[in-house]
Amino acid sequence: MSQQRHESTPGNPGTVPAFPDLPEATIARLPEYLRALHNLEDGSDTISSEGLAAAAGVNSAKLRKDLSHLGSYGTRGVGYDVALLIEQIEYILGLDQRRAVCLVGVGNLGHALAGYDGFASRGFRIVALFDADPAKVGERINGMTVRHIDELRRLAVEEAIAIGVIATPASAAQAVADELVAAGVTSILNFAPCVLSVPANVDVRKVDLAIELQILSFHEHRKASLTALPGGRASSDNQEAVGS
Amino acid sequence: MSQQRHESTPGNPGTVPAFPDLPEATIARLPEYLRALHNLEDGSDTISSEGLAAAAGVNSAKLRKDLSHLGSYGTRGVGYDVALLIEQIEYILGLDQRRAVCLVGVGNLGHALAGYDGFASRGFRIVALFDADPAKVGERINGMTVRHIDELRRLAVEEAIAIGVIATPASAAQAVADELVAAGVTSILNFAPCVLSVPANVDVRKVDLAIELQILSFHEHRKASLTALPGGRASSDNQEAVGS
DNA sequence: CGCGATTTGTGCACGCCTTCACAAGCGCCT
DNA sequence: AGGCGCTTGTGAAGGCGTGCACAAATCGCG
Secondary structure, eight states, rough: OOOOOOOOTOOOOOGGGOOOOOOHHHHHHHHHHHHHHHHHHOOEEOHHHHHHHHHHHHOHHHHHHHHTTOOOOOEETEEEEHHHHHHHHHHHTTGGEEEEEEEOOOSHHHHHHHOOOHHTTEEEEEEEEESSOOOTOOOOOOOOEEEGGOOOOHHHHHHHHOOEEOOOOOHHHHHHHHHHHTTTTOOOEEEEEOOOOOOOOEEEEEOOOOHHHHHHHHHHHHHHHHHHHHOOOOOOOOOOOOOO | OOOOSSSSSSTTSSSSSOOOOOOOHHHHHHHHHHHHHOOOOOOEEOHHHHHHHHHTOOOHHHHHHHHHHOOEEETTEEEEEEHHHHHHHHHHHTTTOOEEEEEESSHHHHHHHHOOHHHHHHEEEEEEEEEEOTTTTTTTTTTTEEGGGGGGHHHHHHHHHOEEEOOSSHHHHHHHHHHHHHHOOOOOOOOOHHHHHTTTTTTEOOOOHHHHHHHHHHHHHHHHHHSSSTTTTOOOOOOOOOOO
């Protein structure tokens, strides 16, 4: 078992061990665990899988298996060391590097994202804003100046930006994605409702706000049809957790 | 558009037919298919599973299986009737009802959501905005007036609002959720980074913008560690999609 | 009218994920 | 020191989702 104890000692960049290949489902939950850990107001320095699972809204066995995947160090009979676990997860997620992020599209949504402090407080630095509209270029948002998209490539390379956020209309999204890729960006968070075509080494995650509502609408429709039927079924599964 | 219900249960006109119990994964993809169908500029009135799958960014076999689950009407050798398929999916998702949605929290993000026209154009009506801050009450956004959250319960009942969107800080989210539930809301879209506790008959979907970035950050971290290792990486896969 | 081209619908196998249940380990208390 | 209660880590089973590969069905055309 490789000891990838994360030390802050600079100067050993080549010693990053083989990365644990975590299941995708586990990766998606690590940020949840991290948030739950940070929100713990409890003064105790350890927490049981049961307690953390409740705080994160998941099954405790699932949480233990997730943590075991990253070779975590819990103590039987005691639980997990909160500080150590936070450190471990932040290291795995690469959050200790406070990655630079650029945002393209300062419209309705982009404006809100630029001002969203949840990014800054959870491991990221928005370092540049871009828009194609000359009327918006020069506008100052949250201490940053909106630049024209033509400057994207130069700035992204200079700042070694690896993550880009697309908050443009769908019609512009593919062109922006191409530009981001050309600038060396290898991870894209796409808020535009469209499919992006990118090289295989670029990761894309998509957030479509309307789709979330449509999924809820389906469940509404289903619930309505069930209540109209005789012998309406009881409620199905739903995650319930203790409030903070 | 006539309310063309699908032909099952031909003997009981007034009742909604037994709802097909679609896999959750399928449900989550139906909105994608719907968007792809609407974006089709092609003048033809039918489309093959291959074509639609490409437009939606999924495997064609998966798409066929998804559509078969909802008793779809494709024609072998021809494809799917675009208009009929749109109608079918919109019916299943309950979008033909243009459900009323209320939004709580008119801060940075909430303001953007209130102005987001993607909701209106894809089956929803935002009918009420609420905030706890007296300074915001009375403000007009996109033709709507922000009301105080104390009015939530009365208005939600009056308008029969079934879907609520939470865009408040995390500290207020649980209280707002309780209020929504008390007002009869049975579906909640939560943008606050916290776990909500709700009754079993209430559906909750969560969108955490920072989590999405953190997942991307993990992949960045992984990619960086891989490039430092011998063996390099092979990129042969080809993501293909219909360009904008 | 029949044949071939085309496309849907689906049986099947495989792999991932979840969940249960329990052995192993740890610390505290007597 | 030893036993006891608590908690982690994990083997195993079951369910779910995915994608291949092919039979069934439909249309167009000669």
